[in-house]
Amino acid sequence: MASLLHQIQHQSVTIAAPLPLDSGQILPSVTIAYQSYGTLAADRANAVLVCHALTGDQYVASDHPATGKPGWWARMVGPGKPIDTDRYFVLCANVLGSCMGSSGPASPDAATGAPLGMHFPVITIADMVRAQAMLLDHLGIDRLHAVVGGSMGGMQALAWTAHYPERLGSAIVIASAARHSAQNIAFHEVGRQAIMADPDWQDGQYYGSRRAPAKGLAVARMAAHITYLSEAGLTEKFGRRLQARDIKSFGFDADFQIESYLRHQGLAFTDRFDANAYLYITRAMDYFDLADAHDGRLAGAFTGAKDVRFTLVSFDTDWLYPTAESRRIVQALQSVGAAASFVELSAPFGHDSFLLDVPALDRLVAGALGSGG
Amino acid sequence: MALRPDLAIIAGAVPSGARALDIGCGDGELMAALRDKGVDARGLEIDPANVTAAIARGQSVVQGDANRDLADYPGDAFDYAILSQTLQTTERPDRVVDELLRIAPRAFVSFPNFAHWRIRLALLWGGRMPVTRLIPVAWYATPNIHHVTVSDFRDLLREKGIAVEAAWYLSGDKPTSDAAASWRAEHAIFLISRT
Numbered sequence: 168m169a170s171l172l173h174q175i176q177h178q179s180v181t182i183a184a185p186l187p188l189d190s191g192q193i194l195p196s197v198t199i200a201y202q203s204y205g206t207l208a209a210d211r212a213n214a215v216l217v218c219h220a221l222t223g224d225q226y227v228a229s230d231h232p233a234t235g236k237p238g239w240w241a242r243m244v245g246p247g248k249p250i251d252t253d254r255y256f257v258l259c260a261n262v263l264g265s266c267m268g269s270s271g272p273a274s275p276d277a278a279t280g281a282p283l284g285m286h287f288p289v290i291t292i293a294d295m296v297r298a299q300a301m302l303l304d305h306l307g308i309d310r311l312h313a314v315v316g317g318s319m320g321g322m323q324a325l326a327w328t329a330h331y332p333e334r335l336g337s338a339i340v341i342a343s344a345a346r347h348s349a350q351n352i353a354f355h356e357v358g359r360q361a362i363m364a365d366p367d368w369q370d371g372q373y374y375g376s377r378r379a380p381a382k383g384l385a386v387a388r389m390a391a392h393i394t395y396l397s398e399a400g401l402t403e404k405f406g407r408r409l410q411a412r413d414i415k416s417f418g419f420d421a422d423f424q425i426e427s428y429l430r431h432q433g434l435a436f437t438d439r440f441d442a443n444a445y446l447y448i449t450r451a452m453d454y455f456d457l458a459d460a461h462d463g464r465l466a467g468a469f470t471g472a473k474d475v476r477f478t479l480v481s482f483d484t485d486w487l488y489p490t491a492e493s494r495r496i497v498q499a500l501q502s503v504g505a506a507a508s509f510v511e512l513s514a515p516f517g518h519d520s521f522l523l524d525v526p527a528l529d530r531l532v533a534g535a536l537g538s539g540g
Numbered sequence: 541m542a543l544r545p546d547l548a549i550i551a552g553a554v555p556s557g558a559r560a561l562d563i564g565c566g567d568g569e570l571m572a573a574l575r576d577k578g579v580d581a582r583g584l585e586i587d588p589a590n591v592t593a594a595i596a597r598g599q600s601v602v603q604g605d606a607n608r609d610l611a612d613y614p615g616d617a618f619d620y621a622i623l624s625q626t627l628q629t630t631e632r633p634d635r636v637v638d639e640l641l642r643i644a645p646r647a648f649v650s651f652p653n654f655a656h657w658r659i660r661l662a663l664l665w666g667g668r669m670p671v672t673r674l675i676p677v678a679w680y681a682t683p684n685i686h687h688v689t690v691s692d693f694r695d696l697l698r699e700k701g702i703a704v705e706a707a708w709y710l711s712g713d714k715p716t717s718d719a720a721a722s723w724r725a726e727h728a729i730f731l732i733s734r735t
Contacts, residue, residue: 476600478595497602497612498612501602501612501613501614501617502612502613502614504614504617506582506600507582507600507602508591508595508599508600508601508602509591509601509602509603509604510588510591510592510595510601510603511588511603512588512592513588527589527592530592530593530596531592531595531596533596534595534596534597534598535595535598537598
């Protein structure tokens, strides 16, 4: 239930300065929840910002307060790990619009104290990045050694290079894209419609009602989850095997293992995520197109980033953000003479590969971080 | 570990402070030597394991194919383009040479000389495609699809009106003369430039 989710206390700061948004609206103040690991050096030059993906959060290397599960990138971030917290001060902030302590649709209206719901303004990836920059200002960090992110986290890293190139040593962008494709938008729209079609959604004002659109959110998660995996991975893991039965039921129970798996993934998700936050963040991703502000020329977004070292990684089984999207970014970077590295790694897990055990990715991230800045 | 002799020559000849693109850079061996002397070196490499190794060493390397992806670089993006032991693997070496001198005013091109006397003898007496130190793979598995000789390359440059600023010829790891290069050089390195 979303109401339980919103009772968790997160470490956060509230910055009283207004945040002007891409939509033209203004957030009068911003609350940003974050986690940090390691020690900020005396010269403040060892900060690494890790940006999380759509349904991720700031608990990158610590146990999740709602599920008790290890952090989503615990294998990457920690002492002696590729993003080495013995060397770097690692910061991960919950994105604007999310439900893990940052300003979002569950935040109270300043005037009435009631949750904003759909009165929360529509935000963009650039708005998320502006909020992160405000957090860095608050912490007294002028410049990041590196910004690192996968999927939507990679979009934020790219937005950093476009909006604050002078504040970055390097950017590591994994399984991501500089724009959302029609197909990406289409899948997100399926998810949003599932949420909004749930009668418990109540136009987004479900917070005090003891009802939340858990069914709609679960369906949204199921649809999205399919896009995170590869066909080969699904076939290997599930095939057409039946779930806890020997014969088909000729009904609509979860006969197949894949059905049972998706239902479980969908339901489990509703314990740790808010439906309205899902609407807002998917919308932010759909609006994302770095070339927009430069007459459709992606290279225009990187003209200020010639001194940023870029490292881009794609996975050969990722059909959500395929290699061609990373290549497009690399071409734009080459055309402005930026220092770019790019490799397509082979991994069986589809888009989710960036979260899973791919040793080559570990070596890459460690190497790219060591040389940055 | 010492640099391969042709790479050592190239590393010695690129001035510090220059911008260089190493095409077919492998795991970044030459780029590391270039970086040590203050060259801003970038790489292009087709094999993802090599690209991963080079990035892990802190190099800027893009996974790509010299046949296709040189077109992504703007004109004069670099001071030097470097193509070592790769020309003979490209689909159209002549077009690759054009691309090299588009993205940089000067280029190093090095290749195993197919007219080396050992190869001539192997063909003459054995009647078989030679497998040598520099061409170590059997004919059916070799990536070298356009074997080239010193004379062939000189002819190509002449046809295209490309200038040779310097040339080095190696027999074993030792230099050999310009005049004897055609049959004595196992390996040739040209520094070419637009005229």
